[in-house]
Amino acid sequence: MKLYMHPASTTSRPVVQFIAASSIPCDLQVVDLFSGEHMREPYAAINPNKMVPMLEDGDFRLTESSAILKYLADKTGSPAYPKDLRQRARVNEVMDWFNANLYRDYGYGLIYPQVFPHHKRRSDEAQTATVDWGKERCKAWLQVLNDHVLGGGKTYLCGDEITIADYFGYAILQVGEVIRCDFASYPNVARWMETMRNQPTTPEVYAAIKGFADQVKAQPFVAM
Numbered sequence: 001m002k003l004y005m006h007p008a009s010t011t012s013r014p015v016v017q018f019i020a021a022s023s024i025p026c027d028l029q030v031v032d033l034f035s036g037e038h039m040r041e042p043y044a045a046i047n048p049n050k051m052v053p054m055l056e057d058g059d060f061r062l063t064e065s066s067a068i069l070k071y072l073a074d075k076t077g078s079p080a081y082p083k084d085l086r087q088r089a090r091v092n093e094v095m096d097w098f099n100a101n102l103y104r105d106y107g108y109g110l111i112y113p114q115v116f117p118h119h120k121r122r123s124d125e126a127q128t129a130t131v132d133w134g135k136e137r138c139k140a141w142l143q144v145l146n147d148h149v150l151g152g153g154k155t156y157l158c159g160d161e162i163t164i165a166d167y168f169g170y171a172i173l174q175v176g177e178v179i180r181c182d183f184a185s186y187p188n189v190a191r192w193m194e195t196m197r198n199q200p201t202t203p204e205v206y207a208a209i210k211g212f213a214d215q216v217k218a219q220p221f222v223a224m
Ligand SMILES: N[C@@H](CCC(=O)N[C@@H](CS)C(=O)NCC(=O)O)C(=O)O
Pocket: 008, 009, 010, 011, 012, 033, 038, 050, 051, 052, 053, 063, 064, 065, 066
């Protein structure tokens, strides 16, 4: 198998970390997002989304980080994607929650417009409104994550065992380190982030984004 990815890509990281943590035999092929390799042939022809990650397993190609995690977990019989109907439904629910709810307001509302020039709004007024809206929405999502998803003393998002939802959710929330988000007001979230930060595979998989955070550490940001 081959995973087309980039180390600086939020959505590549959970897949790369799951592959590393589960010792899944899979080649990692970097698609250079910075030089626009994903927009050119041959990559653009095999992935019309022109995005990473994409998995290739023989003649089967799969995009969407969440779907790739589920495929790899099923293919390898990983306990990180439980077979029990309700446990699996919970993992699916949490992954969809991160993807559809938190990521929209946190990534595309609060963080990316401040960090990436092509996400910045055209006027100061629109930029401020976007970032403020994102921050307000994130307060509500983080409270849900803290009180409900991670409530009841759970170690991981779906119980006491790590699941693919943890790799997925951590990759999304960790991006906030670039704008220096502080989760102290959400103690269950802060504790879970620390648990994920301490996974043996985290330092290597997250090295590129940490390097980027260092590069922008003097820039002022609106953060949580
Ligand atoms: N929903 C997709 C999103 C993939 C995505 O946004 N990939 C970004 C990197 S994190 C990308 O390839 N961006 C290239 C571009 O927008 O030009 C997934 O979860 O895999």
